[in-house]
Amino acid sequence: MEHATRVNCFHLIFHGRVCAWPALRYKSWMNRTTAPLDPSAARAPSLVTDAYRALKEAIRDNVFAPGDQGSEQEIALRLGMSRTPVHEALIRLQEEGLVRVVPKRGVIVLALSPDDMREVYDVIIALESMAAELIAAMAEPERHRIAAELHAINADMKTALQRDERDAWARADDQFHRALIDRCGNTRLARLANTIMDQSHRARMMTLRLRAKMTKSVKEHQAIVAAIRNGEAAVAGERAKAHRQRARNELLPLLDQFGMKHL
Amino acid sequence: MEHATRVNCFHLIFHGRVCAWPALRYKSWMNRTTAPLDPSAARAPSLVTDAYRALKEAIRDNVFAPGDQGSEQEIALRLGMSRTPVHEALIRLQEEGLVRVVPKRGVIVLALSPDDMREVYDVIIALESMAAELIAAMAEPERHRIAAELHAINADMKTALQRDERDAWARADDQFHRALIDRCGNTRLARLANTIMDQSHRARMMTLRLRAKMTKSVKEHQAIVAAIRNGEAAVAGERAKAHRQRARNELLPLLDQFGMKHL
DNA sequence: GTTCAGCATCTTCCATGGAACATGCCACGC
DNA sequence: GCGTGGCATGTTCCATGGAAGATGCTGAAC
Numbered sequence: 001m002e003h004a005t006r007v008n009c010f011h012l013i014f015h016g017r018v019c020a021w022p023a024l025r026y027k028s029w030m031n032r033t034t035a036p037l038d039p040s041a042a043r044a045p046s047l048v049t050d051a052y053r054a055l056k057e058a059i060r061d062n063v064f065a066p067g068d069q070g071s072e073q074e075i076a077l078r079l080g081m082s083r084t085p086v087h088e089a090l091i092r093l094q095e096e097g098l099v100r101v102v103p104k105r106g107v108i109v110l111a112l113s114p115d116d117m118r119e120v121y122d123v124i125i126a127l128e129s130m131a132a133e134l135i136a137a138m139a140e141p142e143r144h145r146i147a148a149e150l151h152a153i154n155a156d157m158k159t160a161l162q163r164d165e166r167d168a169w170a171r172a173d174d175q176f177h178r179a180l181i182d183r184c185g186n187t188r189l190a191r192l193a194n195t196i197m198d199q200s201h202r203a204r205m206m207t208l209r210l211r212a213k214m215t216k217s218v219k220e221h222q223a224i225v226a227a228i229r230n231g232e233a234a235v236a237g238e239r240a241k242a243h244r245q246r247a248r249n250e251l252l253p254l255l256d257q258f259g260m261k262h263l
Numbered sequence: 264m265e266h267a268t269r270v271n272c273f274h275l276i277f278h279g280r281v282c283a284w285p286a287l288r289y290k291s292w293m294n295r296t297t298a299p300l301d302p303s304a305a306r307a308p309s310l311v312t313d314a315y316r317a318l319k320e321a322i323r324d325n326v327f328a329p330g331d332q333g334s335e336q337e338i339a340l341r342l343g344m345s346r347t348p349v350h351e352a353l354i355r356l357q358e359e360g361l362v363r364v365v366p367k368r369g370v371i372v373l374a375l376s377p378d379d380m381r382e383v384y385d386v387i388i389a390l391e392s393m394a395a396e397l398i399a400a401m402a403e404p405e406r407h408r409i410a411a412e413l414h415a416i417n418a419d420m421k422t423a424l425q426r427d428e429r430d431a432w433a434r435a436d437d438q439f440h441r442a443l444i445d446r447c448g449n450t451r452l453a454r455l456a457n458t459i460m461d462q463s464h465r466a467r468m469m470t471l472r473l474r475a476k477m478t479k480s481v482k483e484h485q486a487i488v489a490a491i492r493n494g495e496a497a498v499a500g501e502r503a504k505a506h507r508q509r510a511r512n513e514l515l516p517l518l519d520q521f522g523m524k525h526l
Numbered sequence: 527g528t529t530c531a532g533c534a535t536c537t538t539c540c541a542t543g544g545a546a547c548a549t550g551c552c553a554c555g556c
Numbered sequence: 557g558c559g560t561g562g563c564a565t566g567t568t569c570c571a572t573g574g575a576a577g578a579t580g581c582t583g584a585a586c
Contacts, residue, residue, distance in 0.1 A: 027549080029368055030332055034376040034525050046366070046569070069293055071537060082571045087538080088354055095358045097451070103309070104538050104577050105292055113297040119451045122393060126452070130389035188360070188382045189389070192455050262297050290579080310540070334567060345541045350568080367547050367568050529586085537578080546569080555560085 047081045051089035054079060059098050059109055060201055066111035066262060075107075096195050111262030112203050114255040120200045121248040125241055127193040128177065131184035133237035136228045138185070146183045147229040153179060154221045161218060170208050174201070176221055180240070203263045210254050216246065310344045314352035317342060322361050322372055323464055329374030329525060338370075359458050374525030375466050377518040383463045384511040388504055390456040391440065394447035396500035399491045401448070409446045410492040416442060417484045424481060433471050437464070439484055443503070466526045473517050479509065 055075070058064035076086040090107055093099045101107045112120070135146055153176045160168035174197075181193040220243040227236035255263075318338070321327035339349040353370055356362045364370045375383070398409055416439045423431035437460075444456040483506040490499035518526075 027332065027368070029365060029548090030330065030371055034374050034379060048569080067293065069290065073537075083538090084570050084572090088351065088569095091351055091354055092358060095355060101538080102292060102578095104536090105290070105579080106537065108293055111297050116297060116451075119449045122397065122449050123390070123452050123455065126389045126393035127386070130385060134385065186382045186385050188379075188459065189386050192386065192459075196451065196455075292578090309538095336567075346568090347540055347542090351539095364568080367566090368549085369567065527586105529584105531584090532582090534581085535579085537576100539574105539576080541574085542572090544569105544571085546567100548567080549565085551562105551564085553560105553562090556558085 047085035048088045051075075051079055051081065051085050052092055055089055055093060056098065056198070059093075060198065062202055062205070064109055066109045066202070069106050069108045071106050097199055112200065113262055114252060114260070117200065117203060117255060118248070118252060120196055121244065121252075123196050124193065124200075125244045125248070127189055127196070128180060128244060129237040129241035131181050131186070131189060131193065132224055132228065132240035133233045134184040134186060134189075135180070136231055136233040136236035140231065143228060143231060146179075147225050149183070150176060150179055150221070150225045150228070154218060154225065157221070158218050161215065166208055169214065170205065173214075173217060174204075180224075206263050207251060207254060207260075210258060211250065217243070220246070310348035311351045314338075314342055314344065314349050315355055318352055318356060319361065319461070322356075323461065325465055325468070327372055329372045329465070332369050332371045334369050360462055375463065376525055377515060377523070380463065380466060380518060381511070381515060383459055384507065384515075386459050387456065387463075388507045388511070390452055390459070391443060391507060392500040392504035394444050394449070394452060394456065395487055395491065395503035396496045397447040397449060397452075398443070399494055399496040399499035403494065406491060406494060409442075410488050412446070413439060413442055413484070413488045413491070417481060417488065420484070421481050424478065429471055432477065433468065436477075436480060437467075443487075469526050470514060470517060470523075473521060474513065480506070483509070 055064065064070075072083045072086045072090065076083045079086065090099060090101050094101050097110065099107050099109050135143065138146070153172055157169055157172040157176065160166075160172055177197065178194070181190050181197075184190060220239065224236055224239045224243065227239055318327065327333075335346045335349045335353065339346045342349065353362060353364050357364050360373065362370050362372050398406065401409070416435055420432055420435040420439065423429075423435055440460065441457070444453050444460075447453060483502065487499055487502045487506065490502055
């Protein structure tokens, strides 16, 4: 409650005008002033989050595909709500880089160019290697628990690979990387990495069939898990980095080769 | 225009209901469907962005301080606009982790706990070392141009340090790191890193006076710049990482020591 | 055939009011 | 004194309508 004792009139400058900021009023629910930061922190379901989830899922699954255009009115009608919650959901999606809202014109789903994919990969490489490092630096029981979890997912990938089930393989691969990110104990890092992976999910799915058999991934994942289990933070980070770099170096030439300008 | 030839009726699943997605309608402004992603891409000034900037600045400069609470109505009144644009600006700020909007209760500026600072540092370490790596991997003229720019900023830091002007030093230090991030050529990485640095800016300013004289930073910055100039990507990344790690390891104990629970 | 002005249409942006809900206060019962 | 129910107040959430602006079409002028 130390804030309440401080001088309680600040000034907010807006368009050159100086406005006084009001005295503080403390309420019980303000006890937790530190960041919670979980995406939509268990708050009551609202139409905004409904719209957000529906649209995000539609974009992820290529139902509302890149290049598609729509108006807020139209989406609102389709979702059975008014324009306001749709508008606010679109703001969030724009913030995450999935759509673009053009004033007075409409909203469009963004495509990813090969250059965009290059950007996305670099960000993922940076964040994911840090995540691997953080996990490997944890105390032993925690570390081993996560290593076991990752190992199980990797086993699924292996069987999917043996049966040549590409979709199952892709699902397990996604799970592996999401687990790596979500278990690192850094909610901010997890949030950013998940957002950027959502951006590239669609492209990954579309290029899945272009690639040769993905035998290396399982082995590289195993190497990462081993480093985590042994608590070798630097090694785990390096291996995670190398894994993603290899994947990137295999994928990007394919995009150019097949002339996929936007996906 | 290849999309226009595809089957033009998709389905959007919402709350269990299946909705048909409409035919596509192409318009001239849709030519650029690939991500632009600059924060508020030169779009016409709107009340929303006005509110967003005013509030962000107020939070950054500790005018609208952590723990402060307000209602949208009140902020709108103060800014001379209606509640809607304020509401939308707050959504964006919440997305960036600066405030929390609690339904039916109000909006509060979030404070950062020492654990939050730890998270922020890990993310910055990951992104900034990648940025240094990317710059060092550029072609020589570009690389040298950026190295010169960074060197100039670092010179300002040095003089500020000699004159013991802490504020000037902090400004130059911030400039150095922003330049490192903004020049890396990866707009996504730059955007994420800027957002996370905005989160921690206030805390950095508040702890500025707690720290001992910051003589090491200038030397470490010089080392980073040297690696960039020589095109040693891995070395540049490592040095950027080490620099931030050292700063973190100096700062975090101070926070605990002074019992700064939220800042 | 070509150009260009005017108009109809469509779209987002913003203001405003009602609904739903959380909270704090106060009177009341015990 | 203590607990409890109801009400007044304050807040966000959402619906709706008007304003401003961008676009494309139509038709007239040449």
